[in-house]
Amino acid sequence: MADSPSELALNLVEIGGIICKAPKFSQSPAGVPHCIFVLEHRSIQLEAQLNRQSYVRIQVVASGKEHQPATEYLQVEQQVRVRGFLNRHQGRNGLSQLVLHAQQIERIN
Incomplete structure (x- = not known):
């Protein structure tokens, strides 16, 4: 189906x-502000009734003036929750990477 x-x-x-x-x-060049940072996630997730260590580092891109208040004071070691969509970016070296494009950023601490 x-x-x-x-x-x-x-x-x-x-x-x-x-x-x-x-x-x-x-x-x-069109005047759109961008904030780019790397988010590190560590947790234990349940998979097949077993605990599994989950570790992810992902680049986050927040584009647009609507994100400036949420990104203005971001700093290393700050906890955040990000909601958005995934997209592939190709670096200058020709390698592709998965990037999270933020639609919502919430500072936790």
Whole structure:
């Protein structure tokens, strides 16, 4: 049975963690502000009725003026929860990486 187009379009991630690399701020040629940081997540997740260590480091990109209040005071070792979508970015070296594009950022501490 085929998935409906709306099910195939679903791309939503919510993850909590600690900022492990200092946020970098930039602006596109069109004037769109960007904040880029790396989020580190560590937890224990249940899989097949067994505890599994989960460890992820993912780059987060927050673009647009609406994110400036949430990103303005971000710093290393701060706990945050990020909600957004995944996208592939290709670096200058030609390697691809998975990036979380933030739609909502919540500072936890």
